[in-house]
Amino acid sequence: MKIKIFYAIIYVSFAVFIVLPLLYLFGLSFLSADSVSFDTRVFALLGKSILISASAAFFSTLAGVAAAFFIYKVNLPFSGVFKVILLIPLFLPPYVYAVLFEKMILFIGVNPAFMRSGYGLVIIDTFIFMPLSVLVTGSAVSGIKPEIEESALLFTGIKNTFFKIVLKLIKPSLTASFILVFIFSISEFSVPAFLGVKVFINEIFVMFSAFYEHSAAMLHSLFLVVLSVALPVADKKYFSDAPFFSFGIRKMKINAYGGIGLRLIAFLFLSGWLFISFLLPFFLLLRDALHGGIGEFFYTFKTLFPAFLNSFILSASGAVASIIAGFAVAYKTAFYRKKDAFDLMLLIVFAFPSIIFGIAFIKFYGNIFSYFFSGIFMITAAFAGKFTFIAFKIILNSIKQIPYSLREAAKLSGISEMSYIFKILMPQIIMPLTFAFMTVFILNFSESGAVMMIYPPGTDVLSVKVFTLSTNASQSTRSLLILLQILFTAMPVLFFYFLFLKIKSKIYIVNK
């Protein structure tokens, strides 16, 4: 009975505080449809956005699958280091990358106008979202049993094995990678805003925030919502299983891929990518940022610190909410084997573009639940809505690893369900739970699209503050702000990393 009440609270809360605002947006859009005229220019912009995002999705999937193959299958020294550094862009707000790339482009002497065009946006989005492709395709690549590739290697070379066996077996993950990058790219607001490239999502933002054409913004946003939600829902079968949101993807190295030629190609590709995407831009950023001396560094640090604390608290509260809801749904899915509508609902909400999420929340909480408007609750609900899907998948994949018989043994011993959850299950999945918390926290921390619309007035949120200040700042101040944003992101990452190690060592002692 207790557990049923718990589920009822979770489901009703999610439906009322997260799904209802989104449905409210739909309702308002339809009510105001008559008063809005559609401009063909806006549709041309939608076409351009689709083209840019599809190109970025194509190139990042291409680079991602190559990197995943090199990391997970080829015998390469430091492949773990490559993996960690390659994933860094995922944990930084996207506009940070726009600034880093601008630095690099100016340094190597390419015409800045090129970077401030659709082509530039494709290149930056490719670099930003390539780690996502590595995660998605990497879990599929590492999931192929070595014998499957080895049995091909006995008949043909590495090239044929890769194209005819590996690529064909991971086809669903290639599609998933393309879809994910596409929806992230088309709903990404800050990079095109920084570069000054006109895309559909920014047009909606301008309609809403600058011209207060709320009805037009809401109605236009529906096109983007339909596009972003329809793609993953169409590929739901794969997204439901979503093996890529897992704790610890295994390496499945094939010794026959240990030839010097392949290892050299892999090393050059990965180190070249790292150099262009991270090391060189970061070095240039560091050089510019410290131009004003250490005094300016500490002054800016002090200025941003309150915003960092706010972001920390908001992100943590959002992550706690996501973990509780994610665990509840994962437990039910794993043990009651019910694929209910909640699973689909989490996916749909996850796919909603952030800016539109923000618009829906402003409208709903402003008009209906005004008690919660502008408070910590609204932003916590937004974070929970946006990222519970990821927490749910990580926790579900870890619960699935626990033998079903443990629960049956507990039941036969007369142990209550709650006791089983807290005394038997939780200690076993504490590591993936920590990992899920850490991942969702970092995603909350670097989220800027929805947060920009709904952060509590009178308080500062780091991602928004740095974005707003850096758009009009001088080169060196902008560099300093971005450097501090990276440092402030690294601080909780390191904090959680050490917490993670501590928990790991405690578990090890218990198991010994």
Add this chain to the structure above:
Amino acid sequence: MINIKNITHYYGKTAVFKDFDTNFKAETLSCLLGSSGSGKTTLLRLIAGLEIPEKGIIRVNDIIFTENTNLKVPPHKRKIGFVFQDAALWPHFTVYKNVAFPLSEKKEKNIKTKVYEILDFFGIADCGNKYPHQLSGGQKQLAAVARSIILKPDILLMDEPLSNLDVKLKKKISEYILKIKNEFNLTVIYVTHDHREAFATADEIFVLNNGKIEDSGTPEQIKKSANEYVKYFLEY
């Protein structure tokens, strides 16, 4: 003849083989018999070129296949067929495509003739259009054997191919293995932990323990072995 000389190979920090030497006679069915972790599968994988040793030479008919950490001949040029314990059929291909994959023929008609000839030989011609998940355990193994010999290899390596099958199927597939060995003049190295299986099929048996050969000989010689480990192993 397959000549293994001075092979040293590690899995992480654990030595599987240290200065290991042995020879396998041509056109003979040799059985590697031993318990789990004795190095049987690793030896097969070293011969196939799927593992690279830290040291040593693997030579087949005077051609050096592997020399220390260098694969002088890559796996696909060794003329070796390999049957994995779990068949390792490519799940996205039908049985026909699995068996046809190694063929480099241009004409589809020639491929079809060759593939169905061999599927027919194993009595699974009716499975040509089926996917691996639609096959029984025995059919899977037969399809895997068919794929491994489609290029008429000189050597066939089999890693516990019968371990997941029932007694009846074991007998049926053992008969096929003997038949192909004689028909194609194959050198077969067959890994098993079941001494009954080894006695029923092998011309020569090598009993492996912790990366060392405890004893080798014909099934009759092994049955009468004076080696303590062999006697202990055959008791169970």
